Amino acid sequence: MSVVDGVDERVRRAGRPAAGSAPVASPTAVGLDLGSGYARMWASGRALAQTASINDSLTNPVRPVRRGRISDPAGLSEVLTRLLGQQHPAVPAGAVVVACRPVLATAEELSVTRKLLDAALAPSRVLFIDTVRAAAIGAGAGPGTLLVADVGAAVTEVAVLADGSVKAARRAAIGMSDLLGPVGTEPIVHTIAEFVRDLRRDPRCRGVSASAIANGLLMVGGGAGHLALAPRTAATLGLAVRVAGKPRIAAVHGAGLAALAALRRNPSAAA
Structure with missing residues (x-):
C-alpha cells in the first residue's frame, strides 16, 4: 500500500x-x-x-x-x-x-x-x-463510507469511498462544457443518477454502496457550483446532496x- x-x-x-x-x-x-x-x-x-x-x-x-x-x-x-x-x-x-x-x-x-x-x-x-x-479530503469529509460526485468541465465521476480508498466508481465523458442551449443541467443530473443506481445494483459493491448512498452525496468539482445542479440531483435521486465549501479547489x-x-x-x- x-x-x-x-x-x-x-x-x-x-x-x-x-x-x-x-x-x-x-x-x-x-x-x-x-x-x-x-x-x-x-x-x-x-x-x-x-x-x-x-x-x-x-x-x-x-x-x-x-x-x-x-x-x-x-x-x-x-x-x-x-x-x-x-x-x-x-x-x-x-x-x-x-x-x-x-x-x-x-x-x-x-x-x-x-x-x-x-x-x-x-x-x-x-x-x-x-x-x-482528494476532493473528499479537501472538503473535510469525515471517516466512513462516502458517495462522491465530481463534475468537471469534460468528465463526470461518481465513486464510493470507504476505508480511505475508492471501492467502486463510474466515469463518463460529459461535463459542464457540454451543456449548451436550453437543456440546463439535465444531462449531468441524468448521468449522476444512472451511476448511483448502477452502483446500488452492482453485486460486487452493493453493500458498501448502500451504506454510502444512505449518507447522501458529496458534490465537488467546478460543476458543483452551478446553482441548479445539486437541488435537481437531490430531487431526482431522493438523496441529500451536499456541495463542498469550495468545490472547484x-x-x-x-x-x-x-x-x-x-x-x-x-x-x-x-x-
Whole structure:
C-alpha cells in the first residue's frame, strides 16, 4: 500500500505544527489537479496557482487534457511551466508531488503524467490519488463510507469511498462544457443518477454502496457550483446532496494535504 493509500485523519492535521515546535526548513509538498478546463497547483507555503488547461500557442490553441486524458504532452508541459511561474518563492527540486488521477485511469496514462512531472518539477517522489478521494479530503469529509460526485468541465465521476480508498466508481465523458442551449443541467443530473443506481445494483459493491448512498452525496468539482445542479440531483435521486465549501479547489487542496502527510511520514526520502 502506498503512502497516499494510507492517508486518513492525519492528512487534515498534517499542516498543523506541534505545540511549541519551531519552524524548520523542509522540502515542498505539492498537490496537482490537471483538469480538462483548468490546471491547479497547491504548494506548501505558497498561494494556490491556477491556469487554463490550454497550450501557449496563439495561432493554434489546443487543450492538452481532453476528457481527463492527456492528448498533448508538450502542451501540458507548457501548462505546468505557467503554474510553476506563479509560485513565489519558486518550487525547488526534490518536492513531494501528489497528482490527482481520474478514476479508471490506465497505467499508460499515469506513466505519461509521471514523466511530465519528473521533467517539470524534478521531484523526489510522485504519488497519485484518485480525484474523488482528494476532493473528499479537501472538503473535510469525515471517516466512513462516502458517495462522491465530481463534475468537471469534460468528465463526470461518481465513486464510493470507504476505508480511505475508492471501492467502486463510474466515469463518463460529459461535463459542464457540454451543456449548451436550453437543456440546463439535465444531462449531468441524468448521468449522476444512472451511476448511483448502477452502483446500488452492482453485486460486487452493493453493500458498501448502500451504506454510502444512505449518507447522501458529496458534490465537488467546478460543476458543483452551478446553482441548479445539486437541488435537481437531490430531487431526482431522493438523496441529500451536499456541495463542498469550495468545490472547484477541493481536489487540489486534498492532494496538497496528502502530499504534506506523505512528506511528514517519510521526510528523509525527500532530502
